[in-house]
Amino acid sequence: MGVGAGDVYAGRMEIQGLPGRLLDELGPALASGEIPEGAVLRGEELEERFGVSRTVVREAVRILEGMRMVASRRRVGITVLPKSLWDVFDPMVIRWRLAGSDRPAQLRSLGSLRVAVEPAAAALAAVHATDDDRRELSSLAVELTVAAREADLTTFLGYDIAFHALVLRASGNEMFAHLGDTVGAVLTGRTEYHLMPHQPEQYAIRLHREVADAICSGHSDEAEQAMRTIVTGALEELNQQLS
């Protein structure tokens, strides 16, 4: 059912166990700047602070190290690296930053990224989408329209996310496809923060149907243009609302 294949691994997106819970504390603290760049933590300190064993702390720190958020050095401790080095494409990092104080910066960055990527993805999708993709896309465009008419924000959000994720996936480019979740996070964040527009909704909806139609009929340029209008519009609204 639904969009993706491989639900076998669903819900496995988070790190499990105690290290996971530690990350849920540390990640946001780092992203919010509560623990600032350059700060130095000691493993033992973390053990005490969170009441977990060395093993757990070390594994959590290793993961943060994998995201290039910290570096652990002997005789020094665990240093918080400058944000410019962080793996800003890592879904966890994105979520943490969206939840924290640099949500505006994160939303702006993601907005520009969407403007760059989604039109290209739409163009590729018009060429590479499978028949199933095209069917699903049409269907989503319709359900999107219905949900919008009924002003059902939650349902609408779900379909909107699914729509954009599908376009990205249908592009046939694995890297674009991977941005599906990221875009989903943006859309969710936007809704949560009531940054959704009310007026231009209708226009945006029509553009979504346009994208779907263009992709279905293989019109690359058209799909690209319509998608570009959607995402540039979203970015402009964003910049406006973040004043």
Added chain:
Amino acid sequence: MGVGAGDVYAGRMEIQGLPGRLLDELGPALASGEIPEGAVLRGEELEERFGVSRTVVREAVRILEGMRMVASRRRVGITVLPKSLWDVFDPMVIRWRLAGSDRPAQLRSLGSLRVAVEPAAAALAAVHATDDDRRELSSLAVELTVAAREADLTTFLGYDIAFHALVLRASGNEMFAHLGDTVGAVLTGRTEYHLMPHQPEQYAIRLHREVADAICSGHSDEAEQAMRTIVTGALEELNQQLS
């Protein structure tokens, strides 16, 4: 000296110690498909195979888990997740894939990504670049030209990487900036595999100077167009060479 700030942390891109060495073995093995999707490893097995302790294996596995390449489950073992779930933006994953059997796919994906992102970055850079950025860019364009004329491939590669990284950084978008290393990896991979063109070189060089000039004089559209020509050209050549 040179491009970036913060050389304090230079060379800290790799995971340190035994877990790092384990990753150097496991990562490529996973990326190449030598250990296929769905395969199940046992921690103890890895301990023996690499002659390291549980601690080390667990930390390495945690990192792989952070990249969503594997999932560890009780009573089951360490399962290799489908490639579609891998954090395909993680620099390590990219390097492993570029070194392994799906280099072609990886290069194609990255090629498309560049086509989407770099023109947008160039356009933004024309607006947001600092004076220093602009000076550096001009200078790089010149050195690029010189190195090309002297047919010094290694030097040329270095400047080329620096050039594209600088444009991405000067865009003022942290996510674009972060793709600098990635693009660098592509360019390096392309050179290593003798996928560099010989004939259109001159044209490409001129385009680089055009990009630099446009950015320096704040001509967004011009910069975007010239950059688009560069990257679409690169992508076409790539597709051709990978037949």
Added chain:
DNA sequence: GGAAACCAAATCGTCATACTTTTAGCTCCC
């Protein structure tokens, strides 16, 4: 004979501890 409940083994998860290695920073000597 089949289905539901149960049990046991396998494997990861966590903890505690001991030992090793690295290295920042101090001391002491020249």
Added chain:
DNA sequence: GGGAGCTAAAAGTATGACGATTTGGTTTCC
């Protein structure tokens, strides 16, 4: 004052023990 060497602090690694959980077979009851 500067450099060689010492010291101690912190992470890195190894190991043993136990806990938690999931799977899959086995038993039991209808």
